[in-house]
Amino acid sequence: MQQPSAKFFNLLELEDLAAGLIARPAFDYIARGAGDEQTLRENRIAFSRVFVDQRILSGKTVQNLQTQVFGSQLRAPIMVGAMAAHGLVHPAAESETARGAAAYGTLLGVSTVATQNLEQIASASQGDKWFQCYLTRDSGFNRELLQRAKAAGYKAIVLTADVTVGGNREHDRRNALRLPTPGNFLGNDGCCRPLDLPFDSRIGLDSLEFVRMHSAGLPLIVKGVTTRADARAVLQHGVDAIHVSNHGGRQLDGSPAAFDSLQRVADEVRGQVPLLFDSGIRRGLDVFKAIAAGADLVAIGRPVLYGLALNGWQGVQAVLEQLEQELRIVMQLCGAATLADIRNTPLLHGASGSEPTG
Template identity: 35%
Template sequence: MTTLSKSKEEMLDPSSTDMRLPSWSTPGSCAALSEVIEAARCALPADVLDFLEGGAGEERSLRENQEAFRRWNFVPQVMSGRGMPDLSTSFLGIPLAMPVLTSPFGADGLFHPQGQCAVARANAAEAVASIVPEAGTYSFEAVAEAAPDAARIAQLHPMGSPENFVTMLHRIEKAGYHAVCITVDCPTAGWRERDLQDRFGSDITTMISGNYPSDGPNRPEDVFGQLFAHSGVVWSWVQLGDLMNETSLPWIAKGVITGADARAAVAAGADAVLVSNHGGRQLDGVPAALDQLPEVVSAVAGRVEVALDSGIRRGSDIVTALALGANVVVIGRLAAYGLAAGGESGVRRVHQLLRAEMLTVLTLLGAGGVAELGSSAVRANFVL
């Protein structure tokens, strides 16, 4: 566990990072996402890799997230007469070259010295959007400065002081963000046994202090203490909706997996819902996010946009999610693997490989673009 015993300055110094990549696996030479993942696994210390790959409890929901995609088959239309597929779309008014955003994974300096700054630069180059974490190694302002042309959404936790929450909304507006993502499924941290067994996290505060430096008015332990102390008040939809009136930015409710919660999010004023079980990292035993997607899509009935994360590991998974009603997907672990494998170039390679596979799948499906995808493109291979 030497990683967390290093100072923050050492961890953010590229020369101090133990990058044990295979000689063949520079990001640009990776021919498949599996090679990016292998390179990341070689680069990361064991406890950090467990932090990235692990889930809550027995990790049932973690496994189900990926297995859910295997429960759907594609239904191709051959000889379609269409040209090459168009992957471009938009989300909350943000133009995207393909329907992908990166998730607000925190403690990003553990994976690469440049953390979310590198992710944002990669996303700007590939014309996709970043969701930038509140509990990140770099501040919202620093990420914005690192990639001024990037499409950026800022993430916040609905907990702690309402006054600090509103202050952060104003900071986000001032920093030029396009939207806000509220993580509603994390009033406390999940029971993550890999991290507990690794004795991981005692010094992680240094990696989540970007927005709350120790010499500022709020310390990380003050803002995020509820996550680890298992104490505090869980906010209501009414309270969150009232506070979101303090900004004119559109906002996403992240962590919704039921139709009832989706309708509550819409009633609270959300402009989008993100169907997610936090990558299986919060409550073990909940259904796979993909399994819940049709229920949420039906519940919102076109009133707001719908995104999906949890379990996406390849381009064909993205196509499946879009066919089942998602407007876009959000990738977390894949982006973190790319970051660990090679910083900005590693994240770019992840996007390039996702794009190439999506183009292949859509062409073979006979679809002219992501806008044409619907439920007729997939068929369940299971009996409800």
């Protein structure tokens, strides 16, 4: 049964509200990170180490924030990132999230390990969707999924490269968490298909060509890039976009904050391809800083699931609208009327607000 909606004023307090609605094992699976959770914490703290160079008397007012990427028109440079198992928080699972993303006017990332299958989610809304691909050990199944994504109307493939093995998530083991079998792995009889499903630990740069070959010309985005060297390597292999992410602190604990990585990768990419970013976004100010640091589009993860738990598709829409509202306030106060103005806003580093960049 749908829980009554609860009002929230920012996405940080939204997490506390959701914690009262989501079963503890499921909430820990969503909210917690790997190992000692150093990276999980750093993903938030990193934003506080950077300051915005505020300009006044600009005579500007904020204009529309519309963004276009690979032919998709977005209301703002904010999308819903791919996440597993939306069914943990809402009975309509990813279909409900798809409705919320479409109602707001943005893209939805759909995970290989979603509760529902690619076709169910594709038919749930008219909004554009990207398929976030994990490569399993079963190359035939990988090929089938890529072909199904193309046939179902997905607009791009996001190859997630930082999950060659699951992260050390101790809370899930302590809670004896058992996730339902993902919809893509089920046959018509509702039973798990006989597939070699563990993640392929051997994926390499040649995997890019495999994905490209079997996705029939869809744009290819590589997710999990956090270093200049990897950015340079995937650019040399002709990827269409790069997604900077440390998987929300759920994979390699002890890796740098994703926002710190974004600034380094942006210096390497220098606008050659679109740059996406996730991990740690909770405020419109965070969105502003990410764009100023070089991101073209930010993806929102955990807060979307919290909104879904609170109020279904309307909760998802409310999360995205909250971020946009905060972003507009920051833009107006900084004299940034457009996304181009944000990109031209220097970021100041350190406690004294020195060392401008961007």
